[in-house]
Amino acid sequence: MEDYIVRATAGEGTIRAIAAATTNMVKEAQKVHACRRLPQLPWEGQ
Amino acid sequence: MSPLATVALGRTMTAAAMMSTSLKEEKAAITLQIKGDGPIGGIVAVSDSSANIKGYVHNPLVYLPLNSKGKYDVAGAVGSGYLNVIKDLGLKEPYVGYVDLISGEIAEDITYYYVYSEQIPTVTALGVLTNATQIVVSSGGFILQLMPGADEETISFIENKISTIPPVSELLAKGRSPEEIIDMILAEKDVKIIDKSPCRYFCNCSRERMERNIMTLGKEEIMSMINEDHGAEAHCHFCNRKYWFSEEDLLKLVKG
Numbered sequence: 001m002e003d004y005i006v007r008a009t010a011g012e013g014t015i016r017a018i019a020a021a022t023t024n025m026v027k028e029a030q031k032v033h034a035c036r037r038l039p040q041l042p043w044e045g046q
Numbered sequence: 047m048s049p050l051a052t053v054a055l056g057r058t059m060t061a062a063a064m065m066s067t068s069l070k071e072e073k074a075a076i077t078l079q080i081k082g083d084g085p086i087g088g089i090v091a092v093s094d095s096s097a098n099i100k101g102y103v104h105n106p107l108v109y110l111p112l113n114s115k116g117k118y119d120v121a122g123a124v125g126s127g128y129l130n131v132i133k134d135l136g137l138k139e140p141y142v143g144y145v146d147l148i149s150g151e152i153a154e155d156i157t158y159y160y161v162y163s164e165q166i167p168t169v170t171a172l173g174v175l176t177n178a179t180q181i182v183v184s185s186g187g188f189i190l191q192l193m194p195g196a197d198e199e200t201i202s203f204i205e206n207k208i209s210t211i212p213p214v215s216e217l218l219a220k221g222r223s224p225e226e227i228i229d230m231i232l233a234e235k236d237v238k239i240i241d242k243s244p245c246r247y248f249c250n251c252s253r254e255r256m257e258r259n260i261m262t263l264g265k266e267e268i269m270s271m272i273n274e275d276h277g278a279e280a281h282c283h284f285c286n287r288k289y290w291f292s293e294e295d296l297l298k299l300v301k302g
Contacts, residue, residue, distance in 0.1 A: 019224035
């Protein structure tokens with residue numbers, strides 16, 4: 001399912017509703033931050 | 047990033063995405079800052095008015111045992127602290143709403159923000175589901191708000207409905223769409239869909255933006271970076287991109 005947000009009203013305008021599917025967005029965040037490097041150790045890069 | 051950090055960030059970004067639908071101006075943005083005394087340190091999520099969302103947590107490797115309900119202990123990771131909701135509407139000063147965290151589970155804190163800071167009775171549900179290999183299976187949420195004219199019957203109706211539906215991440219994992227989730231709760235209240243818009247993870251950092259950030263450090267600090275470090279590396283927390291500024295680059299910034 002693609003990521004999207006839906007806005008709706010109900011109850012003759014007395015209820016406002018917002019719902020979202022954000023699975024791909026959170027997967028992307030997981031991927032982006034999985035790449036965050038830990039501080040380099042003294043013996044690394046030699 | 048640990049699964050606990052992913053769940054905490056996912057909930058916060060989902061909230062920011064939904065809250066950004068209230069922004070009218072094209073260049074407006076909403077930032078959620080959660081700062082607690084728990085081991086995650088803090089969570090930041092930013093969304094513009096087109097639902098381009100970015101975020102990070104201070105400690106992405108945070109790990110805690112599951113809570114008593116067998117769920118990721120987001121409240122334990124966040125701890126006690128506060129939630130800032132910053133709405134940059136393109137005016138001189140941004141609007142800043144501040145509330146203490148009441149649970150640290152994020153959804154309850156967003157609800158409390160709306161009730162306390164904007165005086166809007168609200169129900170918020172946020173969920174991120176991961177599988178056994180810690181991969182995100184589903185994520186999403188909903189926000190229901192009572193507008194002027196809502197009576198006691200409407201309030202009880204929503205309270206009763208909410209208590210009967212499964213967690214939102216479970217519904218999404220089973221293939222239910224956001225429209226179907228709204229319909230599950232409000233079908234008897236004549237639902238009208240107003241609009242549907244995409245949302246995505248997107249970082250808009252750039253070298254120019256980093257230059258502006260470095261300039262805010264002041265001439266003295268930049269000169270010390272030139273003399274002591276012979277350059278500077280700027281790191282974007284949202285996408286982990288790195289920008290290297292040589293001595294010459296920094297000198298150009300100092301000279302304007």
